[in-house]
Amino acid sequence: MKNIKTKGMIIIVSAPSGAGKSTVCNALLESDKNIVFSVSTTTRHPRDGEKNGREYFFVDEETFKKDIENDMFVEWANVHGHFYGTSKKFLSDTINKGKDVILDIDVQGAVKIKKIYKDALMIFITVPNMKILRERLIKRNKDSLDVIKTRLNNAEKELKYLPKYDYLIINDELDKSIENIKSVINAERLSIKRNKNIFGGILK
Ligand code: ADP
Ligand code: 5GP
Numbered sequence: 001m002k003n004i005k006t007k008g009m010i011i012i013v014s015a016p017s018g019a020g021k022s023t024v025c026n027a028l029l030e031s032d033k034n035i036v037f038s039v040s041t042t043t044r045h046p047r048d049g050e051k052n053g054r055e056y057f058f059v060d061e062e063t064f065k066k067d068i069e070n071d072m073f074v075e076w077a078n079v080h081g082h083f084y085g086t087s088k089k090f091l092s093d094t095i096n097k098g099k100d101v102i103l104d105i106d107v108q109g110a111v112k113i114k115k116i117y118k119d120a121l122m123i124f125i126t127v128p129n130m131k132i133l134r135e136r137l138i139k140r141n142k143d144s145l146d147v148i149k150t151r152l153n154n155a156e157k158e159l160k161y162l163p164k165y166d167y168l169i170i171n172d173e174l175d176k177s178i179e180n181i182k183s184v185i186n187a188e189r190l191s192i193k194r195n196k197n198i199f200g201g202i203l204k
Helices: 021-031 061-069 088-096 107-116 130-140 145-159 174-189 196-203
Strands: 010-014 035-037 040-042 056-058 073-079 082-087 100-104 121-126 167-170
Touching: 010 021, 010 107, 021 035, 021 100, 021 174, 040 061, 061 073, 061 082, 073 088, 073 107, 082 088, 082 107, 088 100, 100 107, 121 174, 130 145, 167 174
Parallel strands: 010 100, 010 121, 035 100, 040 056, 121 167
Antiparallel strands: 040 082, 073 082
């Protein structure tokens, strides 16, 4: 069965800012080497500890606009006042190599990707309540209070997109959330719809 080539799976993970998406995704990436992270390009300034090319490619607006003109992005959006875009080439190259890829993108981007890649898996991470979200954003200590306010205001709008997603993870206990995201991905990998091309091999 090993020589049957399957395309990688696109795993979209969205969440209101501060819900713990990066924490959960980093743990997943650490434990599953068949999944790679799609590094987006953004005009947001790097936070303390962020490195160009690891969390994001950090660029100015002029560069971002040139990238749009040059059709570099499979999707891009303005999120919380900054531009963010997903590399078209990296995404298609990665799934063509049979690697699964995580897109940590907002709800607007998620809908755009789903239109192009109909079998993309859509996972939404949230928190038990808004009070916890606020506390996490403050405790993270990376954004100003103004930025935190904008992100909390946007959380309500983002939650309206929930019905478009396949799975919901309420990130209360971190260990449980990591287990849950792994379970979702493993179940999808075993699904009939993602394994149609191996049927012939089984019958041989
Ligand atoms: P996001 O990527 O969704 O904006 P982060 O992963 O940066 O969020 O998490 C926001 C803050 O919440 C971080 O300080 C992180 O350590 C913390 N955090 C993440 N998950 C949990 C959890 N289950 N319980 C408590 N704190 C958490
Ligand atoms: P942050 O500034 O906290 O890193 O990210 C802010 C938001 O932008 C998050 O919801 C994140 O998922 C989203 N985001 C990151 N990269 C992209 C991207 O390439 N496209 C879109 N549409 N959203 C992105």
